[in-house]
Amino acid sequence: MAAPSGRFPGPLIVLPFLGFCLAAGAGLPEVCSGGCCPGTVRNGSAVAAQCASRPGARLRGRCCCSGGAPGSEASAVVGLDLGNCSLQQLCSSFQEASTALVIDLTDNPLEPLPEDAFRGFTQLQTLVLPPTLDCPGGNEGWENVTLRGRSRVCHGQRNPCNSSGGLGHLCPKDSSCVPDGPGLPQCLCISPHYGYKCLRQGTFPYLLFFGTLGAVTIALSLLLWVTQRRKAKVS
Structure with missing residues (x-):
């Protein structure tokens, strides 16, 4: 049975919970x-x-x-x-x-x-x-x-990026090869290049990207809200 609303749980509940938190915070x-x-x-x-x-x-x-x-x-x-x-x-x-x-x-x-x-x-x-x-x-x-x-x-x-390993040439222009684990190279774009195969140049348009994403999210939320209200009125 759930504890009544507004009441602080007793010490038998609190102490084990504190012990769990301390153990979880041990790192x-x-x-x-x-x-x-x-x-x-x-x-x-x-x-x-x-x-x-x-x-x-x-x-x-x-x-x-x-x-x-x-x-x-x-x-x-x-x-x-x-x-x-x-x-x-x-x-x-x-x-x-x-x-x-x-x-x-x-x-x-x-x-x-x-x-x-x-x-x-x-x-x-x-x-x-x-x-x-x-x-x-x-x-x-x-x-x-x-x-x-x-x-x-x-x-x-x-290092899988060493030229002797034959993997360094796999990276496109304006990028560099760095190790990412045993036999696993990865290609990182060299600033100011970014994007697919590092073909774009400049800074990533964060404001435009997140602004557009936010606008689309709000529009979809409003559409869903209006649709649900109409269904509620009909029922």
């Missing part, structure tokens, strides 16, 4: 706190080894975090251990670990990963996979790829 990403897999970083994993050798880093849930005080939102994920989690696919919160230097996904029945699964993971230097999976971006996307027992280790992410 620990969902991918670290069990969003993908419960538990903690495994002893002997690549993430545990990296965290032990990195000054100021600490283990938090499934992650190694660096920077900021414990519980601070300023801390960054530098390692993620999702090994032995029975994962068939990467979870929705996986992108929260895009700052990671080391990721361990061994001992999982993972299906082949999408080509852009590691889009944005530009700092990733070591990726440990089940041996049945290929390194994202292929072998040419890494300095070296090795098979070690029950794992495939992709080490040393290469």
Whole structure:
């Protein structure tokens, strides 16, 4: 039964809610706190080894975090251990670990990963996979790829925009190629160019764009309001 209107909920309701808020504000990403897999970083994993050798880093849930005080939102994920989690696919919160230097996904029945699964993971230097999976971006996307027992280790992410990789020429004129993850280049327009293939020049017409969008929204809202009033009168 709902509480009577105007009454403040009792302490038995307030205290658990405050505890939930404090936990949510701790700054620990969902991918670290069990969003993908419960538990903690495994002893002997690549993430545990990296965290032990990195000054100021600490283990938090499934992650190694660096920077900021414990519980601070300023801390960054530098390692993620999702090994032995029975994962068939990467979870929705996986992108929260895009700052990671080391990721361990061994001992999982993972299906082949999408080509852009590691889009944005530009700092990733070591990726440990089940041996049945290929390194994202292929072998040419890494300095070296090795098979070690029950794992495939992709080490040393290469810049896909280097001329030796043959990808830099894919960007149109007035744009530059920048890395966007293993084997994933992206083309960014060079100011003052913008738009499709960077063919437009000058500043983007924000005022005209949002003014037109606002006018269309208001017109549609008025039309819907008039239509609903007419239906109400008829009924």
